[in-house]
Amino acid sequence: MKHIGFNKPYLTGKEGHYIYQAVLSCKISGDGVFTKKCHEFFEKRFNFKKVLLTTSCTDALEMAAILLDIKPGDEVIVPAYTFVSTVNAFVLRGAKIVFADSSKENPNIDVAKLESLITPNTRAIVPVHYAGVACDMDAIAAIAKKHNLYVVEDAAQGIDSYYKGRPLGSLGEMAAFSFHETKNIISGEGGMLTINDEKFIARAEIIREKGTNRSAFFRGEIDKYGWVDIGSSFLPSDIIAAFLFAQAEELDSIQKKRKAIWQLYHDQLKEIESKGKIKLPFIPEYATNNAHMFYIVCKNLDERTKLIEHLKQVNVQAVFHYLSLHKSPFYASRYHGPDLPMTDYYADSLLRLPMYFELTAEDVQRVTGAINAFYKNR
Numbered sequence: 612m613k614h615i616g617f618n619k620p621y622l623t624g625k626e627g628h629y630i631y632q633a634v635l636s637c638k639i640s641g642d643g644v645f646t647k648k649c650h651e652f653f654e655k656r657f658n659f660k661k662v663l664l665t666t667s668c669t670d671a672l673e674m675a676a677i678l679l680d681i682k683p684g685d686e687v688i689v690p691a692y693t694f695v696s697t698v699n700a701f702v703l704r705g706a707k708i709v710f711a712d713s714s715k716e717n718p719n720i721d722v723a724k725l726e727s728l729i730t731p732n733t734r735a736i737v738p739v740h741y742a743g744v745a746c747d748m749d750a751i752a753a754i755a756k757k758h759n760l761y762v763v764e765d766a767a768q769g770i771d772s773y774y775k776g777r778p779l780g781s782l783g784e785m786a787a788f789s790f791h792e793t794k795n796i797i798s799g800e801g802g803m804l805t806i807n808d809e810k811f812i813a814r815a816e817i818i819r820e821k822g823t824n825r826s827a828f829f830r831g832e833i834d835k836y837g838w839v840d841i842g843s844s845f846l847p848s849d850i851i852a853a854f855l856f857a858q859a860e861e862l863d864s865i866q867k868k869r870k871a872i873w874q875l876y877h878d879q880l881k882e883i884e885s886k887g888k889i890k891l892p893f894i895p896e897y898a899t900n901n902a903h904m905f906y907i908v909c910k911n912l913d914e915r916t917k918l919i920e921h922l923k924q925v926n927v928q929a930v931f932h933y934l935s936l937h938k939s940p941f942y943a944s945r946y947h948g949p950d951l952p953m954t955d956y957y958a959d960s961l962l963r964l965p966m967y968f969e970l971t972a973e974d975v976q977r978v979t980g981a982i983n984a985f986y987k988n989r
């Protein structure tokens with residue numbers, strides 16, 4: 612029986628060709644021809660005011676934390692059910708982390724409880740669009756406006772997904788995307804920062820270029836460049852951008868295929884959902900589905916562990932996701948906040964099924980067949 616892994620990076624076929632072009636051009640450091648093509652592509656397609664490719668989403672988040680001048684004592688609200696990078700970026704600046712719980716409907720931040728987390732020291736809210744499904748951004752924006760807070764979207768999983776028709780990544784002051792090989796479009800490692808508030812653009816270019824105004828120099832706006840701010844090397848080689856551009860050009864066909872796979876899963880599992888045996892992804896009216904992920908929510912940890920084992924028997928790799936960050940080895944002793952029951956619930960019960968471009972209808976059938984058999988007598 613063929614092994615069905617959790618993820619398989621998809622190659623469009625043009626990556627090698629574009630990389631070869633980048634290599635031949637002998638301009639393979641950052642901000643070369645392919646980086647510019649990528650910037651233009653994403654700015655045009657999604658109406659982002661400014662796009663800057665980065666070496667990862669992690670780096671884009673670190674840039675955001677620097678740009679917002681987050682300082683020791685500042686408080687930043689982040690979900691506890693997320694990847695470490697969402698939080699690390701602000702921990703690195705000395706911020707006090709205020710963990711928010713997930714909602715009952717899906718792992719996104721529970722906006723009903725958000726306002727109770729705000730203090731005079733709160734500076735920013737960092738919503739994570741889990742599985743590419745938008746958080747309730749109007750509610751978040753209203754709270755941010757009322758308390759004068761910044762919003763940084765962790766849109767790592769959110770490419771080509773929308774909130775009330777507006778692209779994820781265009782809703783906060785800035786947003787971070789990932790092109791890690793587990794995401795919808797990839798460059799191995801890679802990411803981008805999108806900036807929607809003009810006042811951050813000039814400084815973002817500087818921070819990304821080791822604290823120098825080299826970008827302005829190359830545009831001929833100044834006649835020499837130097838050290839003007841803090842910064843680091845956040846820009847990827849043009850070889851990475853060449854790979855990414857090949858993927859970006861195929862975004863529509865990639866999305867079409869992923870959505871078809873997602874729908875198969877949904878159709879084949881909705882019966883056991885209607886019987887109350889599992890929960891399927893909840894996509895609110897205001898959000899779209901970009902088919903980044905297909906997950907189910909089991910009753911509890913024990914049932915999920917048994918299901919993972921059951922799927923392994925038919926050579927299918929299903930994987931759980933985040934562990935509660937407030938209980939992590941690094942953070943547990945620092946955490947003095949309330950229990951976060953929904954975070955723990957998703958940490959214990961959420962299970963991600965194989966999801967990638969080359970997954971066939973037969974593959975999906977094998978996965979859902981095994982899941983349906985598992986729940987037959989439960």
Ligand SMILES: *Cc1c(COP(=O)(O)O)cnc(C)c1O
Pocket residue numbers: 666667668669670693694696697739765767768788789790791800801802
């Ligand atoms: C993948 C991911 C990241 C990290 O992306 P990298 O590009 O690997 O740094 C951050 N946040 C979320 C929610 C992610 O899914």
